[in-house]
């Protein structure tokens with residue numbers, strides 16, 4: 001009985017941490033999308049927030065400062081908020097600070113707007129960071145036994161790795177039984193993980209873009225049947241400062257560009273059929289089994305046709321190609337898989353690659369095509385959650401041209417080179433910054449014959 005009481009006291013004391021009862025800035029400031037003349041800044045405020053504003057100025061010229069207020073619901077328990085600053089000059093560094101209840105908390109930072117290179121100079125070289133699967137431990141609510149979350153100092157390493165932005169590939173946090181059964185739980189988990197102190201320097205160091213996969217959407221492998229999917233979307237919208245979030249109030253897919261690369265950020269959950277639905281019926285692909293849904297697939301195809309980018313990176317929470325994986329992949333949804341592959345073949349879209357997460361290992365999968373350039377699926381995982389060992393049919397996967405298992409890691413992707421000779425290099429980096437391997441492809445290798 002006494003033990004039970006101590007246990008209860010422990011649980012109570014843990015649940016009072018985080019946004020509840022906290023004063024001042026709970027998480028952030030975090031940089032969201034930064035463009036030529038705009039920058040999004042995100043933060044989560046504590047319960048005492050009455051007014052929150054960002055004061056910003058051109059670096060070295062504080063006399064030129066302007067202020068923009070965040071709008072938020074002061075009565076809400078969780079107070080994530082974001083503001084878009086406009087009227088900025090391109091290729092210019094700004095400094096900012098947060099005014100919290102009219103007091104300067106000295107918790108600002110700096111950001112640099114994009115350069116206007118179009119029609120003026122060659123596409124700039126740049127690097128970005130990427131990764132998936134981040135489990136933040138919270139023992140009273142986690143599974144018993146060895147903590148699932150590994151060494152979170154990987155985020156401190158990433159914060160020091162100078163890059164144009166960080167692209168989160170899903171499972172960016174893990175909702176658990178205590179989280180995904182209620183709306184409050186969904187907000188709680190996002191807030192809890194976002195406020196992890198080790199994460200803060202990365203959030204501030206560079207713009208953050210994200211998609212989701214099952215665990216930050218809801219329960220394991222969950223899709224369209226999730227009864228809290230609208231809450232999941234609202235939480236995602238409030239915790240990421242992406243360019244946009246789906247269309248017509250549904251989904252979270254979006255697109256952004258950096259230099260001569262377009263990124264198509266897909267939503268593999270909102271429209272996803274149950275994984276157990278048969279992929280084939282009477283020997284034919286099951287037309288009812290979809291992962292992206294009709295509208296999003298149409299959007300993707302049209303957007304690929306519109307794009308003139310050297311590299312067109314299709315970003316998805318779970319793998320797309322891996323022909324031998326017994327796990328999650330678009331290929332398990334043959335109607336959509338065939339539709340997308342047929343489209344890429346017929347339309348001869350150049351420069352397409354897939355960038356995916358979820359697997360708890362990293363690899364590059366290559367699938368040859370008969371009349372076209374090969375397709376690559378670059379998987380980067382995990383940042384902090386449990387690691388996976390290549391086994392079963394994937395032990396010596398013949399489609400794998402690069403593999404890295406049993407290691408926490410992130411990707412540092414660099415795009416460089418003269419016009420017509422651009423190169424896309426993926427460096428896999430360990431917790432302390434150690435080089436774990438590299439793979440690259442050139443634009444010439446991704447051209448239709």
Ligand SMILES: [Fe+2]
Nearest residue numbers: 171213214358
């Ligand atoms: Fe996942």
